[in-house]
Amino acid sequence: MSKPVTIYDIAKMVNASTATVSRVLSNSTYPVSAEMSKKIKAVAKELNYTPNMLGKQLKTNNSMTIGVIIPSISNPFYADVVLGIEEIARKNGYHVLLCNSHQNPELEAEYLQTLLEKQVKGLIVSSISKNKDFLDSYLEKGLCVISIDQYIDNPDVYQIGFDYRKGAYLACKYLIEQGHTNIAYVTAILDRPSRLGLFHGYHDALRESGIEPLDLWILEAEEGLENTYSSAFEFNIGKQLAHRLMKLDKRPTAIMTCNDLTAFGVISELKEQGIDVPGQISVVGFDNIEFSQMSNPALTTVDLPKYEMGKFSCNMLMDILVGKTIDVKEIVLQPKLIIRQSVMQN
Amino acid sequence: MSKPVTIYDIAKMVNASTATVSRVLSNSTYPVSAEMSKKIKAVAKELNYTPNMLGKQLKTNNSMTIGVIIPSISNPFYADVVLGIEEIARKNGYHVLLCNSHQNPELEAEYLQTLLEKQVKGLIVSSISKNKDFLDSYLEKGLCVISIDQYIDNPDVYQIGFDYRKGAYLACKYLIEQGHTNIAYVTAILDRPSRLGLFHGYHDALRESGIEPLDLWILEAEEGLENTYSSAFEFNIGKQLAHRLMKLDKRPTAIMTCNDLTAFGVISELKEQGIDVPGQISVVGFDNIEFSQMSNPALTTVDLPKYEMGKFSCNMLMDILVGKTIDVKEIVLQPKLIIRQSVMQN
């Protein structure tokens, strides 16, 4: 654990200036004689030189690092997105600083601050905290922020989202095409744009077909403290709401849900009550998480290009950071219906 | 996007030196008059000052950042681990640089290099690449590395692992206690210590009960190119191997698997062949991923404290980085049998 070697050490050894050493070791286009260049590279390798990027970054004011703030990496949805982000970042020589906000506005703000202190110039964030005003001061300081999945109402932030409304519309329309008219909707609390969009899509399809949705069949979970993400939470919502639904005199023939996990909860509850899916009641999910193809029955659901969203957003960020002008500040990615075994013709 | 304000600006405004400003703004214990201190803090707030950590870090040679290299964050197993790591890191004022190696040794090496260049002093890594020699040169440079899940044969790296052997032993013993003696073992390729450990645990329990395992019932997947992680891959291994198993004249009454995903594959295949689980054949998984409680039937499996492993490893790293002496370099976390519905008495 000896003292780290610097360009100064190398300069001394080859009788050159630090400037020259810097030029060859940082692959500058600046002309350096082939001979000198070779010598410097050789010595650098011999001494096992590792550049200290802090020096470079302080000088160039560029940390080659982006920040990513998401609710929780243990949510597979975000894991996929982050995978895409990280891949593109790496290909551009960037690193990603991962921050789990746990839906906690204070944590979010704290992260934002420390990220900025680390001289992060670009941020990809999925936030559901209500008050985004504090973002302004960061935007002013030149931070480039891309909001994914959840919309942030600020003209200075770039947006990449999914067409949730369209997705739910697709799913509901499919149900209708299969002969269902009695379609329930089971959802976690409608506290964010994405879930609201879903809900509207459900209505769209129904209304388009002249079906009046029954209020009794629309079940929304109560507010729960979702501060630490867990799949089990969403699963239980499905279970509980399905339980309530099955107590009704008039039962639906199909159930739409706000996500796959909730759908699994619904299916689990129905099975427990001896109701066959899809034999007696059809169920559709949303998100197309990997497990939906492994479940029993395999789940009919709507796919969201999560990994692509990650790649897309990071590519966009990279473009902006190198000063390319972006023509469009808002992008909406399209969902796709995935037909499997949890829906049956009515 | 004006020029960022520095301690120099603040110093000018309050007629003090940068030294004094630095002292109060970095919470140094160095004595500064209350009056001066108040003034400086006020001006800092007024100017909306954000410290540039690159300056500080260059000076103090401490980046307050750790690196985490894992195969893929889209594997829920690692997502849980990383969640734990990040939580502890944050509480200690550290950030986490996330690196997905995709089981690619070159990528791993590349990350290691750039992490070091960013002056990361601590690294938590789960690596299955064979050749770890290159690690030596980093260890020499003072990098502190903690290997999680997979063992690295190097006296200088700290190790935190699971007792896989014990876990499989527990599962197998449970099966035996339930009256099973014809127990098959279905596994992905035995190319790493963890899977080998599992396999040994299976043998341990069998032998302890005087049961001779039948070679025919031990099925190992062929080598597959797992470069990009996907749950579907593991699922399909289960499906394929179960298919082969069911062609045998003499069938087992219980099947052990190397992980939950594979177990789901097995169950899916059995169902397709009209075989009831656990009615006709019992199945146990391994890992206790969240879905295992939502599947049909709910999966009996073995829990690994993943989140705790993350917290544990990061706490250890933090301790080492502040110079505490660690008494033990190797820690083995204990598995726990989770009994659900996929096993029936024989």
Add this chain to the structure above:
DNA sequence: CTGAAAGCGCTAACAA
């Protein structure tokens, strides 16, 4: 209690 000044490792004008 306060300040001057050196310097962390690197880059980039500018000069030669």
Add this chain to the structure above:
DNA sequence: TTGTTAGCGCTTTCAG
């Protein structure tokens, strides 16, 4: 083609 030099923003000795 090479070198000199002035910082990037911050901390920290050392002197007052």
